[in-house]
Amino acid sequence: LRGPRSPSIIESHCADIILSMVPGGSRNRYFMGFELDIAIEIEGPGTTALIDFEVDDLYHRSQRQQGIDARRDTFLQLVGVKVVRFDPFDEAGRELANLDQALVEKLCEAG
Numbered sequence: 001l002r003g004p005r006s007p008s009i010i011e012s013h014c015a016d017i018i019l020s021m022v023p024g025g026s027r028n029r030y031f032m033g034f035e036l037d038i039a040i041e042i043e044g045p046g047t048t049a050l051i052d053f054e055v056d057d058l059y060h061r062s063q064r065q066q067g068i069d070a071r072r073d074t075f076l077q078l079v080g081v082k083v084v085r086f087d088p089f090d091e092a093g094r095e096l097a098n099l100d101q102a103l104v105e106k107l108c109e110a111g
Contacts, residue, residue: 010088010095011037011055017103018053025053032079034072051082051110058093060085084110 012027015038019025022040029039031050038053059065073083086106088096096102 010099011057014038014055014086014088014099014103017100018107021104021107031076031081034076036081049082050080051084052076053107053110054083054085056085056087058089060087082110 015027018038018040019027024041024043026039027037029036031039031052034052036052037055040051040053042049042051054069056069060069069085073085076083084106086103088099088102090096
């Protein structure tokens, strides 16, 4: 029997799915000293928007980490980065059964 996949494997799988659907994306890119799990650049007329798609591990559910994430996200938003957080785990901490569909829905929400 195989156990659950590690968080890094799940993050990598999420990145594979997103990057197959969205051109202009890259993994683990640094921006102003922060690592962006999946950076998506969207070209518009005379402008480029940057989306930081964060695949959150289970520790991001802790109150302490949520505070850290909120400060980070606020800073990035102030400099024009749209931050999207995605929790790929169900209530029991297992990988979502409908991971692909959940990612598509989150991408649609992000615009």
